[in-house]
Amino acid sequence: MDSSFDIITDEEVQEVRSALEDGDLCKATERISEYLEEIENAPLNIAITGESGTGKSTFVNAIRGMDDDEEGSARTGVVETTMKPTPYTHQQYPNVTVWDLPGTGTPHFAAADYLESVQFRQYDFFIILSSERFKLNDIVLAKEIQAMNKKFYFVRSKVDSDLHASQVRRKKTYNEEAILKEIRDNCINNLSDGGIAKPQVFLLSCLELDKYDFHEMQNTLEKELPEHKKHIFLISLPNISLPILEKKREALRKEIWKLSTLSCAVATVPIPGLSVAVDVGILVKAMRNYQSAFGLDEQSLEKLANKCGKDVSELRSVIKSPLVVQEINKELVLKLLSKGAGGALMLAEYAASNIPVLGSMAAGGISFGTTYWMLLGFLKEIAEDAVRVLTKALESDV
Known part of the structure; x- marks a missing residue:
């Protein structure tokens, strides 16, 4: 039965x-x-943060199953376009909100002040994006989030661009698996040197969300979310792969x-x-x-x-x-x-x-x-x- x-x-x-x-x-x-x-009807609030230019707004759109040019999508650009916490409601599940937070890479950035200004208490977890190596601001922010008993996850975005660049430069020796390992190890070592214990880094491409570490990240979130949040998180995921459908x-x-x-x-x-x-x-x-x-x-x-x-x-x-x-x-x-x-x-x-x-x-x-x-x-x-x-x-x- x-x-x-x-x-x-x-x-x-x-x-x-x-x-x-x-x-x-x-x-x-x-x-x-x-x-x-x-x-x-369990509310789920996901905060997307990181320095400007890391692809935060594109990630907000991708996780909601939207393209950047759709009506209701988060505004994207080559310069920082988000000046205050901006909520984007899921089109099919209005109790799911993805928040595009202002970039952290400013000369006057202070993690504690930043979290207070974006009202950190309302978010279920934070995703910290970086399109290169994670920097001091990312590490300081992660420590502050941890001190406030909130969950956070590191996402290294735009890995498709890195792979393409490597393929162009290393036509004879190109090895996708080796390059991804190199990127991941570099991020983990950098975060560990900054005092983050056992950091877990997910490699993603917002343009090809079903590739690389997306399913691993989804499984991690599923395990760590409270039961009543887990269901709506799974159901609201974009239908981009057979594992998600299952x-x-x-x-x-x-x-x-x-x-x-x-x-x-x-x-x-x-x-x-x-x-x-x-x-x-x-x-x-x-x-x-x-x-x-x-x-x-x-x-x-x-x-x-x-x-x-x-x-x-x-x-x-x-x-x-x-x-x-x-x-x-x-x-x-x-x-x-x-x-x-x-x-x-x-x-x-x-x-x-x-x-x-x-x-x-x-x-x-x-x-x-x-x-x-x-x-x-x-x-x-x-x-x-x-x-x-x-x-x-x-x-x-x-």
Whole structure:
């Protein structure tokens, strides 16, 4: 059976179970709703800092899946264009904000004053960018951030430019892996000499975000972020590689039990029509979220097609699920619900006997099974279609 049932925490089990044992179904349902709300609406504030000219604004755009010339993108230029902390909201997830902070490379820069002026307390973590070697200002700033108990990560940007320059100069001896190691070692040694213990440096190109150390950085952030921030961080990442699509699939899969348990709880309330109405609402919202997370809504498909120089019809041609290309609304979900009883019955008995929360809610087992079965199936289909679409988008026409 699917291991996503394991995602339920001891604390959540105890709270919901206690409410059920007290006969307080409203409280149990309320707690599950709160858990979902906390995950879906958790604010995430990412601060991007470093000296001017390191590519901060381009990185702000890239991490939001945007090009520099798109409406709503951070302003970029060869001189410092950010004079005060500027928030850029994620287009699809408004609770995710990437902050473009002023450059640190000024004669009067003082780390403590800088952090106070940019209101450091509001950020979940800092990314310190450098396009060359990390300098004294970067080291001083990192120490101040650490002293204030905040997380920071070093990103060495523009490595694609370094590689290109090396390729031009060293036509016979060019070795990409050796050059990247040389850049990384130089950065680490420089930071260590400055008093940063065990510095971790990620090599990136904002123009080719999926290359080099991006996935390593993503994995590090995922491990170190609090649970309620981790989910929204993963879901908001741009769909630039197959590993990211798989991470999103896993993150969304782990939330299905909560949606299904909420459906189950409502099913035990003896109000005609209430269960179906709630199930429809849960399914419509979740399925739309999946469509958006994987970039298979119409706007995202057109954007990807333009970015990769493809016709959007080429991308649509590899989508196999008939559900993915339809408008997800109440009418569609009602049709699917009428066909979902078979899968629901298969899961109902397992749910009642193996999930602690549901032991005293067996009457809602069918509702749990229907919601769980439908969401798991739709997630599988849309994730597989997302892989096909991205593979097609990245396919060379040569």
